[in-house]
Amino acid sequence: MTIPLTDPLTDVPGTARALRDAGYGDLWSAETARFDAFTPLVAAAHAVPELGLGTAIASVFARGPGMLAMTAAALADLAPGRFLLGVGASTPTMSEGWHATPFERPLARVRDTVRFLRAALAGERVSTEFETFAVRGFRLERPPPVPPPVLVAALRPKMIEMAVRESDGLVLNWLSAEDVGTVLRVAEKAASDVPHVAARIFVCPSPRTDVVRGAARRLISTYASQPAYAAFHRWLGRGDLLATTWSAWEAGDRKAATAAVPDRVVDDLIVHGSVEDCAEHLGRYVEAGVTRPIVKLMPLDPERDLMADALALGAALGRATAPGPVRA
Structure with missing residues (x-):
């Protein structure tokens, strides 16, 4: 722990x-x-x-x-x-x-x-x-x-x-x-x-799946948009899943970047x-x-x-x- x-x-x-x-x-x-x-x-x-x-x-x-x-x-x-x-x-x-x-x-x-x-x-x-x-x-x-x-x-x-x-x-x-x-x-x-x-x-x-996913999206969009983690997830095969998030992040639209994180990615990276x-x-x-x-x-x-x-x-x-x- x-x-x-x-x-x-x-x-x-x-x-x-x-x-x-x-x-x-x-x-x-x-x-x-x-x-x-x-x-x-x-x-x-x-x-x-x-x-x-x-x-x-x-x-x-x-x-x-x-x-x-x-x-x-x-x-x-x-x-x-x-x-x-x-x-x-x-x-x-x-x-x-x-x-x-x-x-x-x-x-x-x-x-x-x-x-x-x-x-x-x-x-x-x-x-x-x-x-x-x-x-x-x-x-x-x-x-x-x-x-x-x-x-x-x-x-x-x-x-x-x-x-x-x-x-x-x-x-x-x-x-x-x-x-x-x-x-x-x-x-x-x-x-x-x-x-x-x-x-x-x-x-x-x-058990509040929507609450957890909503908060997790903000966290994931921040971390996964850092260069080292972006490269890591491309290597792992999540490039297509996170492409929209990365594009929005690079454009400075943090809200859109967060909203674009798919449920599948949240469920992969957060145990809930x-x-x-x-x-x-x-x-x-x-x-x-x-x-x-x-x-x-x-x-x-x-x-x-x-x-x-x-x-x-x-x-x-x-x-x-x-x-x-x-x-x-």
Whole structure:
């Protein structure tokens, strides 16, 4: 489950305990403009020492390599053996508009950062001239007792191929259960083993289909019109379905772009319906090859309570997967 579910951050320990009791096995964070990727996990680390923790994702453009390594090492020290570090390029809007860092050569920057992190988190002294940055004489004063696996957010073939060759796995985003196979076919051609396949899955357990679809269209039109996600969905075969949305977006007509998102696309990318329907739908991601389905509950229906939905979904997932633990 993605945390935090509610504000403020002081709610996180109690939320984390409730999610553990509901059967969830991992807690993951996101990073946009709400909270950073690490602090919510720190807030949860002592409250639920038996649960896994992960970032999905920390941007390689938001921090320098050394700071990213130190922050990851600190969390790995708090949660030895149960932290996964997900990194990625994020978007030009965040990199350049929010973090004052040029969004240049994202694939190479992610690759170089992964190479640096794997060496640094293993306790090595790093003095290397990478293609996109140089590090001279960096060594963690306290390397983590168990170096965390490093996962890479990947959308298209070149990043997918690099990720499975250089890192410990993938973080996927904004895709359907059926799309997972398309991604994994590329991954499996590039590497014989992909230990971790995490996927952020957007979920709204609500029977009010029209309400959910209406709110989801606004979200999808915004994300799917960003260049990287537009290219991703063209590659996945949604070019014809989203063509009208993209044309309206480029013309500056956000209302028309939103209205043009087809129901089929919403239903592909947003898990919604009854709690039992959502649990069944999440199971299809696992069947397709996702090893860590990361639920991101979305407030698309204002009548829903996120915490109540999280607990109900945990119970439904437990019924669907009994007797094993839920890995959401």
